[in-house]
Amino acid sequence: MPLKLSLKPGERFVLNGAVVQNGDRRCSLVLQNKASVLREKDIMQQAEANSPARHVYFPVMMMYLDEAGAEKYYDEFLRRMTEFMNVIANPAVLQECVAISRSLMTKEYYKALMGCRKLIDYEDERLGRTASSS
Template sequence: MALKLSLKPGEKFVLNGAVVQNGDRRGVLLLQNKASVLREKDIMQPEDVTTPASRIYFPVMMMYLDESSAPKMYDEFVLRLSEFMGAISNPAILAECVGVSKHVLSREYYKALMGARKLVEYEEQRLGHAPRLQTGGDAD
């Protein structure tokens, strides 16, 4: 099944490690096989990794974008997830943490990334920070 990306003018995304930018008009991209695709709004820059949840999101993002980095990033992910889970008492968020961990162990990095995104959003709500990751539509 193809992945359909509807792109805004000038929108950037990462495709298998390459940064690609759409032209000056709306566009649609159909990917016919498996590829690592991440929209600009879902990309966290290293300088934005300043909170416990962002320290979970970032290594998962790196594993998704470059699976060869997974062994190196996995240890960081486990450490940060353990720290986060030790400080949280919300059962729904703890369940989300377990889900993220299961997806990482299954090498389902995109699913893990979407779960980690929920952790970042939860943290932002609790701390009252402006969102680090934009919210909005996903790939069609």
């Protein structure tokens, strides 16, 4: 099934490891086959992995972007997810953690990444952070 990306002027995204930037007008791209695509807003630099949920997100993002080398990021994910789950009591969030782990086991890296976004949202909500302060 094709993936349609609608891009804002100047918006960047990663496509199979290459950073691509849109020109000065809105445009749409249609990807006809499977590719690793990550929009600029979902790309996290290692220095931005500065909270427990973000520590979980970063290795999952790396697995998604480097599927061939995913195993080298798995131990970091496992350690960070274990730390995160040890301090969470919310059953729904714990369920999301399990779902993320299952997605990784079936190599559904993008699905796991979007689950990690939910962990970040939960964490930000609990810490009183807004989108602009994170």
